[in-house]
Amino acid sequence: MKLNRRNFVRGIGLAGLGVSTGAVAELATITGSGNLDSYRYTREPRGSIYRKVLPTTFYKVIENRPGYIGTIKVVGKINQIDSREHGFAELVYHASRQDWSGEWGQAIKEAIDERNKIWGKQTPQQREDRMWGNAIVMASDQFHVNFGDAGSWRPIAPTRDKLILPPEEMSAKIKQVVKWYGAVQVGICEITEDMRPFFYSVGRTKGTLRGGSADYSDEGRAIPWPYPHKYCISIGVFEDLSSAKGLVGPLNNTSVATECGDDDVYPLWLESVIRGLGYDATAHFIAKEDFIQPAFGVKAGLGELGRLGQLVSPWGANIRLAAVTTNMPLATDKPIDFGLQDFCKNCKKCADNCPAKALSTKDEPSEVNGLLKYAFDPIKCTKQRTTFGCAACAAVCPFSKPDSTLHTLGRIIARDKTGGKLLKKLDDFFYGEKPAPREMGQWAPWRM
Ligand code: SF4
Ligand code: SF4
Numbered sequence: 001m002k003l004n005r006r007n008f009v010r011g012i013g014l015a016g017l018g019v020s021t022g023a024v025a026e027l028a029t030i031t032g033s034g035n036l037d038s039y040r041y042t043r044e045p046r047g048s049i050y051r052k053v054l055p056t057t058f059y060k061v062i063e064n065r066p067g068y069i070g071t072i073k074v075v076g077k078i079n080q081i082d083s084r085e086h087g088f089a090e091l092v093y094h095a096s097r098q099d100w101s102g103e104w105g106q107a108i109k110e111a112i113d114e115r116n117k118i119w120g121k122q123t124p125q126q127r128e129d130r131m132w133g134n135a136i137v138m139a140s141d142q143f144h145v146n147f148g149d150a151g152s153w154r155p156i157a158p159t160r161d162k163l164i165l166p167p168e169e170m171s172a173k174i175k176q177v178v179k180w181y182g183a184v185q186v187g188i189c190e191i192t193e194d195m196r197p198f199f200y201s202v203g204r205t206k207g208t209l210r211g212g213s214a215d216y217s218d219e220g221r222a223i224p225w226p227y228p229h230k231y232c233i234s235i236g237v238f239e240d241l242s243s244a245k246g247l248v249g250p251l252n253n254t255s256v257a258t259e260c261g262d263d264d265v266y267p268l269w270l271e272s273v274i275r276g277l278g279y280d281a282t283a284h285f286i287a288k289e290d291f292i293q294p295a296f297g298v299k300a301g302l303g304e305l306g307r308l309g310q311l312v313s314p315w316g317a318n319i320r321l322a323a324v325t326t327n328m329p330l331a332t333d334k335p336i337d338f339g340l341q342d343f344c345k346n347c348k349k350c351a352d353n354c355p356a357k358a359l360s361t362k363d364e365p366s367e368v369n370g371l372l373k374y375a376f377d378p379i380k381c382t383k384q385r386t387t388f389g390c391a392a393c394a395a396v397c398p399f400s401k402p403d404s405t406l407h408t409l410g411r412i413i414a415r416d417k418t419g420g421k422l423l424k425k426l427d428d429f430f431y432g433e434k435p436a437p438r439e440m441g442q443w444a445p446w447r448m
Helices: 005-012 021-031 087-097 102-119 124-147 167-181 193-198 241-246 252-276 293-299 340-347 378-387 392-396 405-413 417-431
Strands: 185-190 231-238 281-284 319-326 366-368 371-373
Touching: 087 102, 087 378, 102 378, 124 252, 167 185, 167 231, 167 252, 185 293, 193 293, 231 252, 231 293, 252 281, 252 319, 252 378, 293 319, 340 417, 405 417
Parallel strands: none
Antiparallel strands: 185 231, 231 319, 281 319, 366 371
């Protein structure tokens, strides 16, 4: 459909809602020639998409309540998870050993065979793309190898000289310093007894495929409880979904792995900063984490848990989480509610766009390991990501849109049920219900 104001107003019914002509005109400016995805073809400065201070009009602050982690309802017993059973841990284990036994082994073999089949029919350009892509993935993964438990990274020792400040002031300053370094969101929560189920029963000691070998085994490590640190500083790092969604084929991992490697740096840096102020601190990131990050991000007020199984902030699912735990005396934040639980019931855009059908399309959430949430099939997702790479769910989420007056309006109206339905319609109208993935030539930095 040709994009013009009349079609927009007719399609969405905004006139009746009193949306200004100025807002519509702004949208036309954003969209340029009517290609609504054009703004996502390049790596934009993150500030143009994701402001570091979340406008208070986007959400309400809620209290920590018994039986809830933020807006996640606890409805049964939560069993702790052995982190070696996670999708990528299974991939590392089975691929390193060439062990194709069991459901995971079989799925990973099928994914690798499929990928090799695609790679076997390459044109010279595709071969070059694959070599660039692999080189970048290996370079990015090397951060995990060297920063994880099996690597050689050493944080500084806590200094003897302690900086003493009131907890409120220390929290505010820590947040400002981490945002100055580059994080887009920072929140702090207390590690209370109700957070224990979100700690792994056993932690991993080898976090990446490149750390594995034919005799790969991971004996795991115990996670101490009571946990030695009282506070968790949850860090949101901006994820550029322009290339993640843009790529068709196995090299999607190029952009995903790059950002994944970047994310190691923030918590490691903060770990040493806090130690430099005289307190103990531990960094937690993908290759070295003691707990399931989204639960802590939700409690620390960074966002809510979405249907796609990740933290979604009012800015969207284009956020990666890392954390630092510490005993530095800090003031904590409260969780936020921006209407996502109701919005997800109607939206389903992540599930409808999941190429592996790994996400639930049911109208209502149900009990999954003691939590009221949407079911997710980790085997289907890992298979898809092993063969092709994927970040489609996060990229299509209606909240993962740039910061503009119109999108600001959308984020505000999404807070109520009727407004939420409208935002979904608006997103489908402008971005498409099932946006087509972009070809590599539209984003790959090595393509001249
Ligand atoms: S990453 Fe891809 S395969 Fe996995 S759940 Fe999201 S859309 Fe589905
Ligand atoms: S795409 Fe829709 S259903 Fe999925 S997490 Fe985002 S808002 Fe929820």
